[in-house]
Amino acid sequence: MTRIALLFLFLVSLTLHAQNTAIGFNEKLTYTASYNMSGILTDLAEVTMETTPVQTSKAKLLRLKCKATTYSKWDNFFKIRDLYESYVNPNSLRPYLYNRDINEGGYHKNMKYTFSHKTKTVKTVQTKKSGWQEKKTVSIGTDTKDIISTLYTIRTFDLTNLSPGTSKIFTILFDREEIKAKVTYLGKETIPTAIGSKTCYKISLGSASSNTVTGTLWLTADENKIPVYGKFKIPVGTGELKIKSASGLKN
């Protein structure tokens, strides 16, 4: 009986630790963000998603970095230089430090989150262009993550045996507020991409509170589950994210 109980405990502990088998330490994904209006595409920006190893004196962490840069033809009209980064546990993708530095058409904002999972709080520091600074401490739930680590966490889930329509709720800390996001598995689809034709898991992203879908994402149906294509709702037309290149994949 004790053995069975121990085995059960072992199995439970295994399932509780979401293992990262999809994201490597030197992965680099490059995308083109475009605007689609009635089938006519206009390229807006280049988006890169990069991972790098970070060694501190106490631990080895994974740095997740997302960068959005408008193409030079847009720079005179509306220049975007956005940088998001998150320092996470390489296995569970639990965030420790998050930085968001946005520069959009002259508007500049920097936000830093320092997570303390023991006390379930996040120390936030918001800095604006003029040097104005605001510090706040917010309480978070056990599974609350920043937006970048949530995006990567989606890739760590095993979608092989899911039935279409299955959804999962994520809690994201954005602009110092906890937001409930809903990710729904829609099924498998084969789509042509710049890195070849790929069979993908199609998932929808949206708000859990209002039950609205804001975007659809196609993740490769392999061990890496890299996002190869994304479609997002905007007031007029649709926004698209298409993969340009992928390197340093884990599998």
Add this chain to the structure above:
Amino acid sequence: MKKLFTILAFIASLFAIIFSVLPISNLAVMPAVAAIFFGLIAYFLSKKAGKVKKIIQFTFLLTIIALAITTYKSVFNTTEVANTEAIEATENKLEEESMEELENLEIDLDESELEDILIE
């Protein structure tokens, strides 16, 4: 009717020329097609009535210029990222600050969890 199509064609051609000089030059194709369509209707209606107004010809001229600019831009302009010095400087600055912060941070990592992780 003739007047309405002339106005519609003229407005569409104006949109086409404005879009063609903006970075969204690809989108100029839609108003350009509309301008040609409305312009042709206006032209044939005017021809039936006996006199073709100069504005219709001007509309066609504007549309052709818009299409020429759009074609030129789509063939010769490459989409590239430039002026990234500022964001690279921010990246380096943030990395330095973050490293300092992480050193001072109490990271509750489970060592056993990290044993099998190899950094390439």
